[in-house]
Amino acid sequence: MKFSQQLLEAGQPILQAIYQHPFVEGIGNGDLPKEALTFYVGQDYNYLNAFIKVYAAAIQKSQTRADMAIFAKQIDFILNSEIHPHHNFCNVAGVKYETLQHEPQAPGTYLYNEHMYRAARTGDLIDIVAAMTPCPWTYLEIANRFVKQGKNTDDNVFKPWIDFYADMSHDEDSILQQMYDLIDREAEKYDQHRLDIVKEEFLKSCEMEWKFWDQAYKQTGWRFVKPMKQYY
Numbered sequence: 001m002k003f004s005q006q007l008l009e010a011g012q013p014i015l016q017a018i019y020q021h022p023f024v025e026g027i028g029n030g031d032l033p034k035e036a037l038t039f040y041v042g043q044d045y046n047y048l049n050a051f052i053k054v055y056a057a058a059i060q061k062s063q064t065r066a067d068m069a070i071f072a073k074q075i076d077f078i079l080n081s082e083i084h085p086h087h088n089f090c091n092v093a094g095v096k097y098e099t100l101q102h103e104p105q106a107p108g109t110y111l112y113n114e115h116m117y118r119a120a121r122t123g124d125l126i127d128i129v130a131a132m133t134p135c136p137w138t139y140l141e142i143a144n145r146f147v148k149q150g151k152n153t154d155d156n157v158f159k160p161w162i163d164f165y166a167d168m169s170h171d172e173d174s175i176l177q178q179m180y181d182l183i184d185r186e187a188e189k190y191d192q193h194r195l196d197i198v199k200e201e202f203l204k205s206c207e208m209e210w211k212f213w214d215q216a217y218k219q220t221g222w223r224f225v226k227p228m229k230q231y232y
C-alpha cells in the first residue's frame with residue numbers, strides 16, 4: 001500500500017471523531033453560536049498566517065520548479081480564496097472580518113502552528129508536507145460528506161462554506177493529490193523507522209484539527225497567561 005494511503009488509513013478514527021464534533025455537526029445543520037464562529041475565525045486567521053510561512057519553508061526545501069509551483073499556488077489560494085469561508089462565518093456571526101485579525105493566539109493554535117514550524121525547522125520536505133496534509137484532507141472530507149448528505153441546501157447559512165471546500169476536489173490537479181504524490185515520492189528515500197516518525201507527525205496534525213474545532217466550540221484560552229494581540 002502506498003505510504004500516503006497508510007497515512008489516511010491511520011487517520012480514519014480521528015476523521016470520524018471530527019465528523020462527530022458538535023462544531024462540525026453545526027456547520028452541517030446551519031446552527032452554531034456566534035462566539036464559536038468568531039473564536040474560530042480569529043484563530044484560523046492566525047493559523048493560516050503560519051500555514052503560508054510553512055509553505056514558504058517548503059519552497060526553500062524544494063529541488064524542482066514543479067514542487068515550488070505547487071506550494072506557490074497554495075500560498076495564493078490561502079491569501080486570495082480562503083477569505084471566502086471566513087467571510088461566511090463572519091456574516092453569519094454578524095461580525096466584521098477586520099476585527100478578528102489580531103486575536104491573541106489560543107493554546108491549540110500555538111501548538112498546531114509550532115508543530116508545523118518544527119517540521120519546517122528540523123525536518124525534510126516529507127515532514128513538512130505530512131504535517132500540512134491533514135488540513136486540506138479533513139476539510140475536503142467534511143465538505144464532501146455534507147454534499148453527499150445534501151446538507152448544502154439554500155437554507156443552510158453555511159452553504160458557502162461547504163461548497164467552497166467541496167469545490168477543492170474538482171480541481172484537476174487537486175492540492176491533495178499533489179501532496180499524496182509528493183509524500184509517496186519522498187517516502188522512497190526513507191526506512192520504516194523514519195516513516196513511522198512521519199506518520200506520527202501526520203497523526204498529530206489530525207488530532208490538532210480535531211482540537212481546533214474543539215477549542216473554538218469551547219473558546220479555550222490560557223488558564224493564567226493573558227497573551228498579547230497578534231501582529232504576525
Ligand SMILES: Cc1ncc(C[n+]2csc(CCO)c2C)c(N)n1
Nearest residue numbers: 044047051074078135136139175212
Ligand atoms: C485549522 C484549519 N485546518 C484546515 C483549514 C483548511 N485549509 C487551510 S489552508 C488550505 C489549503 C491547503 O493548501 C485548506 C484547505 C483551515 N482553514 N483551518
